[in-house]
Amino acid sequence: MATWHRVADEAELKLDTPLGLRIGEVQIAVVRLDDGIFAVNDVCTHEYALLSEGFCEEGKLECPLHQACFDIRTGKALNEPAEVPVATYPTKVEGGAVYVQV
Amino acid sequence: MTRVVIIGAGQAGRRCAEALRERDAEATIILLGEEPHPPYDRPPLSKAVLLGTDPGNGLFVRAPEFYAEKRIDLRLNTRAAAIDVAARQVVTEAGERIGWDQLVLATGATARRLRIPGADDPRVMTLRTMADAEALKARLATRPRLAVVGGGLIGLEVAASARQLGCEVHVLEAADRLMARCVTPAISDRFAALHRDKGVALHLGCALTAIEPADGALLLQAGEARIAADLVVVGIGGVPNTALAEAAGIAVQDGILTDAQGRTGIPGIYAAGEVARLPHAFWDARPMRLEAWQVAQNQPVAVARAIAGEDAPYDEIPWHWTDQFHWNLQVLGDPDPAYRLVERAEGEKLTAIALDDQGRARGAVLINNGRDATPCRRLIAGGKALDAAALADIATPLRNFL
Ligand SMILES: Cc1cc2nc3c(=O)[nH]c(=O)nc-3n(C[C@H](O)[C@H](O)[C@H](O)COP(=O)(O)OP(=O)(O)OC[C@H]3O[C@@H](n4cnc5c(N)ncnc54)[C@H](O)[C@@H]3O)c2cc1C
Numbered sequence: 092m093a094t095w096h097r098v099a100d101e102a103e104l105k106l107d108t109p110l111g112l113r114i115g116e117v118q119i120a121v122v123r124l125d126d127g128i129f130a131v132n133d134v135c136t137h138e139y140a141l142l143s144e145g146f147c148e149e150g151k152l153e154c155p156l157h158q159a160c161f162d163i164r165t166g167k168a169l170n171e172p173a174e175v176p177v178a179t180y181p182t183k184v185e186g187g188a189v190y191v192q193v
Numbered sequence: 194m195t196r197v198v199i200i201g202a203g204q205a206g207r208r209c210a211e212a213l214r215e216r217d218a219e220a221t222i223i224l225l226g227e228e229p230h231p232p233y234d235r236p237p238l239s240k241a242v243l244l245g246t247d248p249g250n251g252l253f254v255r256a257p258e259f260y261a262e263k264r265i266d267l268r269l270n271t272r273a274a275a276i277d278v279a280a281r282q283v284v285t286e287a288g289e290r291i292g293w294d295q296l297v298l299a300t301g302a303t304a305r306r307l308r309i310p311g312a313d314d315p316r317v318m319t320l321r322t323m324a325d326a327e328a329l330k331a332r333l334a335t336r337p338r339l340a341v342v343g344g345g346l347i348g349l350e351v352a353a354s355a356r357q358l359g360c361e362v363h364v365l366e367a368a369d370r371l372m373a374r375c376v377t378p379a380i381s382d383r384f385a386a387l388h389r390d391k392g393v394a395l396h397l398g399c400a401l402t403a404i405e406p407a408d409g410a411l412l413l414q415a416g417e418a419r420i421a422a423d424l425v426v427v428g429i430g431g432v433p434n435t436a437l438a439e440a441a442g443i444a445v446q447d448g449i450l451t452d453a454q455g456r457t458g459i460p461g462i463y464a465a466g467e468v469a470r471l472p473h474a475f476w477d478a479r480p481m482r483l484e485a486w487q488v489a490q491n492q493p494v495a496v497a498r499a500i501a502g503e504d505a506p507y508d509e510i511p512w513h514w515t516d517q518f519h520w521n522l523q524v525l526g527d528p529d530p531a532y533r534l535v536e537r538a539e540g541e542k543l544t545a546i547a548l549d550d551q552g553r554a555r556g557a558v559l560i561n562n563g564r565d566a567t568p569c570r571r572l573i574a575g576g577k578a579l580d581a582a583a584l585a586d587i588a589t590p591l592r593n594f595l
């Protein structure tokens with residue numbers, strides 16, 4: 092059963108500055124974009140690297156290892172060398188806190 | 194219908210085949226590879242494969258059925274023995290003649306061998322192919338004392354992997370610092386400290402002169418120094434596989450000489466990947482042969498476009514990386530030691546930007562800081578003069594300088 096987890100204070104999340112965190116076994120990158128807060132699986136689908144340690148702009152997260160880009164809103168792999176999308180997770184803001192559903 | 198034959202089913206051969214298929218649904222594409230495996234990328238060989246960890250999608254990037262789906266006629270265990278330019282045919286080792294309208298040479302490189310007494314001992318190995326990696330992995334399982342000859346990228350990756358597997362490891366490097374070909378002295382020093390901290394014995398300024406069998410092991414001689422080892426891995430660079438091209442009358446010079454899009458001097462014949470030496474826009478069209486994943490990944494796409502009749506020179510800002518222990522190093526552009534290096538350090542993370550005498554970024558070195566790769570690439574591409582003092586202030590994000 093997917094449950095909501097509180098992951099951060101809303102004020103903590105700055106624009107285009109990913110927050111990497113772990114919920115149980117799942118590693119997640121939470122990012123504030125200009126149209127809301129989004130969460131994707133933090134592990135690159137190419138080899139192993141955390142996307143939250145990568146460069147972020149224009150709704151894209153770039154893998155710090157080989158620069159594959161992922162769409163933060165849809166999880167889609169946008170360029171080589173990654174081919175497989177990353178999972179996305181629902182988010183919500185309640186009482187000044189950010190929640191992710193995993 | 195064009196018939197394209199690609200010799201060499203490595204990363205460059207695969208990239209060329211798939212890029213061609215994207216542009217031409219009709220072409221016959223034949224990919225010849227002497228290795229028994231479908232195309233794979235080599236970077237995991239010295240890291241995940243030796244360590245026995247999961248290389249993810251980074252080794253066999255495509256599933257075996259991909260080639261049939263894309264109607265790429267992949268022929269493994271097939272070595273091209275000659276090119277008959279007049280007849281426009283490739284002759285395989287088995288004697289088969291395969292005709293082509295367009296021919297791509299993606300033959301890559303072979304590990305350079307040591308030319309000193311004793312180097313032919315079977316305990317002296319190199320690492321280039323999957324077969325090499327599997328053989329080395331099997332030997333490392335017995336925890337031998339390992340001597341790595343060459344403190345370059347591959348040598349240091351092997352040293353790091355072997356050390357993580359619990360081997361005693363020595364690295365012998367003839368130069369006075371590590372990775373001297375691709376990073377500045379300050380970065381070499383950081384990596385030397387990392388390796389020493391992990392228990393690797395570094396022997397710098399140490400030119401190996403002979404390897405001698407002794408007491409069931411090997412004794413490495415370098416000047417006065419004697420180093421005992423059970424296994425030796427030689428990592429002293431690669432030699433481009435140009436023999437086929439040379440025999441066919443194609444101009445070679447430590448690589449197959451091509452234009453900026455991989456065309457050789459003979460119409461209809463191209464070179465792709467690490468074997469090609471091409472005029473590089475980043476170095477004002479100086480002919481360069483780069484040994485990096487990036488080149489094998491993207492230059493063959495430029496070749497495919499040339500075959501499809503498009504004008505699209507290969508002009509990326511050079512980039513390569515290495516992983517040693519838990520450190521990731523990325524090198525962009527040309528961080529020549531002659532340039533002024535501006536360091537932005539934060540704990541184990543470092544971004545060092547090389548500025549020329551006019552303050553323009555020409556290169557960058559990142560340690561555990563891949564986040565800065567894209568801004569650095571843009572700074573280099575932008576060619577704008579930068580203020581070194583301001584750039585050194587890590588409180589200012591790099592994107593503010595773009
Ligand atoms: C161990 C290792 C680790 C590396 N790690 C990194 C890294 O971390 N980062 C990075 O940027 N780069 C790295 N590289 C470099 C990168 O992998 C190479 O630059 C890249 O493999 C070049 O690809 P290529 O397809 O041009 O050549 P190759 O990979 O050499 O492929 C050429 C293929 O052609 C075949 N062939 C040759 N002659 C014939 C013939 N006559 N007939 C049929 N087939 C033939 C060969 O068997 C081979 O399979 C590494 C290289 C090695 C060896």
Ligand code: FES
Pocket residue numbers: 135136137138139140154155156157158159172173
């Ligand atoms: S691990 Fe992310 S692109 Fe390679």
